[in-house]
Structures are given as C-alpha cells and as structure tokens.
Amino acid sequence: MNRTPTRRTALPLRLLWALAALLLLASACGSDDTTSSPAAAPATDAAASTEAPAATQAPTTTTEAAAPADEPEEAAADAEETEDTEPTPAEPEHRYQRIVSISPTGTEILFAIGAGDRVVAVDEFSYYPPEAPVTDLSGWQPNVEAIASYDPDLVVMGSDGDIQANLESLGIAVLPIDAPATFDEVYVQIAQFGDVTEQADEAAGVISEMSSEIAALIDAAPDASGLTYYHELTDGLYSVTSSTFIGQVYSLFGLHNIADPADSDGSSYGYPQLSDEYIVDADPDLIFLADTLCCGQNAETIAARPGWDLLSAVQNGRVVELNDDIVSRWGPRLVEFIAAISDAVVSIGAAS
Known part of the structure; x- marks a missing residue:
C-alpha cells in the first residue's frame, strides 16, 4: 500500500488552542520545550486572614457583688482562674485553608493527596471526584474577580501570566500546573502539590502506588x-x-x-x-x-x-x-x- 502521509490542512494555531482546551489539554499544545514543572506558590500574607478570630472577651459588667477590699488574694485568684479558662485562638493545621482549582487534573491530585477538604471551589470541568465542589468558574477563560469571590488563599491553574499576576496582587498564592512531557514530570507535579499543601507524605504514597501499578501493567x-x-x-x-x-x-x-x-x-x-x-x-x-x-x-x-x-x-x-x-x-x-x-x-x- 502507498504509505505516503496525506492529511487534511494543518490546524490553525488559534483553533488548535480551542481544540486543546476542549480536551483539557490546553497546556500541552505547544512544543515539549515549553512544558515546565510547576513553580512553588509564592509566600503571601493571605494565610493570615484564615486564622480563627480571637475569642470573644468576657463582659466587663456583672450583677454579682464585688470582692471585699479585705480579700485581695481571693479576688486575685478568681481573676487568674477566669483568665486561665479563656479559650485561645486555634492555629490552622495547614497554611492554605481555602483552595480554588481551575484545573481538572489539579483537582484530582488535590483530592488524591488528602487536601480535598480544603478545596472550596473548582471549575466547571472539575467534576471528578464526585465530591469536588463544582461551580460555574470558567475553565476556558479564568476570571480574577470570579475566583477572588471565593476568598481563596491558594489557586491551582494552568500557567497564565496575567491572571497569575492579578491574583498575586490580591495576596492570593498561585500554583501553576501545566501538561507534563514525561512520567517523571507527572510525579514531580504530584510531589509539588504535596509540598505546597503540606501533604508531602500522602503525595509520596500516591506516587509510589502509581509507579508500582504502572510498572506491573507494563511488565504484564x-x-x-x-x-x-x-x-x-x-x-x-x-x-x-x-x-x-x-x-x-x-x-x-x-x-x-x-x-x-x-x-x-x-x-x-x-x-x-x-x-x-x-x-x-x-x-x-x-x-x-x-x-x-x-x-x-x-x-x-x-x-x-x-x-x-x-x-x-x-x-x-x-x-x-x-x-x-x-x-x-x-x-x-x-x-x-x-x-x-x-x-x-x-x-x-x-x-x-
């Protein structure tokens, strides 16, 4: 048979990007040289706003009689006991408490490594796993105001310099995720997610399980x-x-x-x-x-x-x-x- 390559007209670049976005592979459309491992999310002050508010102070008025002047030690003891029993503000277990994902792959990774309980919103295409909080956030054209309305302290999304800069100007950290070129880059990304979300051990477990299962499938x-x-x-x-x-x-x-x-x-x-x-x-x-x-x-x-x-x-x-x-x-x-x-x-x- 004649094996001369014949194909239809090459896809125009603008249409190629549209096709790739539809397939949730937008970041893979460029050459492999443009693919990069995700950058670490920058330090921001956003985490501070997620701390629990200070405990409500006890009222300063009371209907009980004041302690007699000749019993200062008893009054001091009562005051010390009251002070000791007041609750202290709770420290968040993890740095990022409100995560928004505008990446179906990023969403799956977040839930796989145990950070899903901190994901407050995901884009329209992030419908796996079933418990992911799907919203009408656009996965095609991310909107800064729409994303910020969920008060996130971390946003996971494909690389987009303008969107990322605008989010960071609001004090919101961004973890970029782009399509990998090799299997090693897949594992690097998962490890990166583990580091940023402080789920490193869980991420390492996911990587180990994936690599073992893949090796077994290839060997079989x-x-x-x-x-x-x-x-x-x-x-x-x-x-x-x-x-x-x-x-x-x-x-x-x-x-x-x-x-x-x-x-x-x-x-x-x-x-x-x-x-x-x-x-x-x-x-x-x-x-x-x-x-x-x-x-x-x-x-x-x-x-x-x-x-x-x-x-x-x-x-x-x-x-x-x-x-x-x-x-x-x-x-x-x-x-x-x-x-x-x-x-x-x-x-x-x-x-x-």
Whole structure:
C-alpha cells in the first residue's frame, strides 16, 4: 500500500488552542520545550486572614457583688482562674485553608493527596471526584474577580501570566500546573502539590502506588513493538503523535503511532488532523477512541465510516473505547489509561 502521509490542512494555531482546551489539554499544545514543572506558590500574607478570630472577651459588667477590699488574694485568684479558662485562638493545621482549582487534573491530585477538604471551589470541568465542589468558574477563560469571590488563599491553574499576576496582587498564592512531557514530570507535579499543601507524605504514597501499578501493567503486557495504533481525539479525526504526553504513554509498550508521519515537521504541534483515506491506508492493528463521551463514538459508529469496515482493528475486534476525561488528564487516574492499553496488548498476545 502507498504509505505516503496525506492529511487534511494543518490546524490553525488559534483553533488548535480551542481544540486543546476542549480536551483539557490546553497546556500541552505547544512544543515539549515549553512544558515546565510547576513553580512553588509564592509566600503571601493571605494565610493570615484564615486564622480563627480571637475569642470573644468576657463582659466587663456583672450583677454579682464585688470582692471585699479585705480579700485581695481571693479576688486575685478568681481573676487568674477566669483568665486561665479563656479559650485561645486555634492555629490552622495547614497554611492554605481555602483552595480554588481551575484545573481538572489539579483537582484530582488535590483530592488524591488528602487536601480535598480544603478545596472550596473548582471549575466547571472539575467534576471528578464526585465530591469536588463544582461551580460555574470558567475553565476556558479564568476570571480574577470570579475566583477572588471565593476568598481563596491558594489557586491551582494552568500557567497564565496575567491572571497569575492579578491574583498575586490580591495576596492570593498561585500554583501553576501545566501538561507534563514525561512520567517523571507527572510525579514531580504530584510531589509539588504535596509540598505546597503540606501533604508531602500522602503525595509520596500516591506516587509510589502509581509507579508500582504502572510498572506491573507494563511488565504484564507482551512485547508490542511490531504493532501499530491510531488514537482518536475527536470524530473530526484529530490524533496525537509520539511527541505528546499521550503518545509517550503508548510508547511505553513499544507501539508505533500511525499519526507520526502526518506531523513530521511539527506544524500541527503533535495534534494532526488525519483523513479517512490516510487511516484506511495505514490500517492500524489497534484503534483507541478517546471521543466516546464528547462525540459518542464507539466500535459500531466507526465501523460505519467509509472504508473503515475493512480495517484490521475493526474486523478483529481491536477497537478500545476509552474515557475521554481519564485520557486527557495526567493525575492518579493515569493508571486506568495505561491499564486499558495493557489489556489491549495482552489480548492480542493471547490471540496470536
């Protein structure tokens, strides 16, 4: 077959960012060189405003008779006892007590490391875990006034210099979170969240559990270096290349990405739009659908596409339906994405 890469017109940069935001991968759209580990939240005075208010003072008037002048020691003792029994202001257990998250991945990490009870509001897309306090805060266009209305002392959000500067000018600390380029960066981010929220031990536990489970899933899968795959982001046939974080997940198993030649010059920033002809010509061994929620795609709908019924993956039942949200986030549920790939590779090995 002719394997010359043919693809639709490269996605304009402005539309690329819009697509990426929809997929909750906005910060991954640039080249990997722009990806950075989260910066530590700056010290602010905001934490002071979260301290418990001073205890109400006892009233200065009383209907009881005053102590006789010839009993100063008894009066002094009564005064000392009253003073000793007054409650003292409680110190907060953690520095940040009111956290707002404008990042679905950040929200998942906060709850995973045990800081969820301090999260007072999250954006419209942060609907996992179920107990997350979802609001109408925009995940597309964060608004400083809307965020500040929740009186946060820490905001978790993707890098945005202007928004971050405005929040910090109000005395609100900001913890930036951007899409990672490697697995090490995933673990670095989780550890950073642990340090900033003073949940370092819990964060270390999450990292240890994730790394152990991922290693076991990779070890359980047979060598897949001879197999090809197609990862579908949307039913408009947008995909990912191996240069993206999602593509690197597949590379852990040795799988070859059919989309790589379609963006060899990087003009689509790792997110090329393919065509039916290109995919049919490439005939991938495995198809992974990450548009089951957004676009209602499944094994039956793609089999009805022109020419797709001839694909090996369709004929052999090797179409894997993924949860869009899990795939587009790199928090603790990343393990579930890797498990889906491992299961698919294991099933091919068992059938061969």
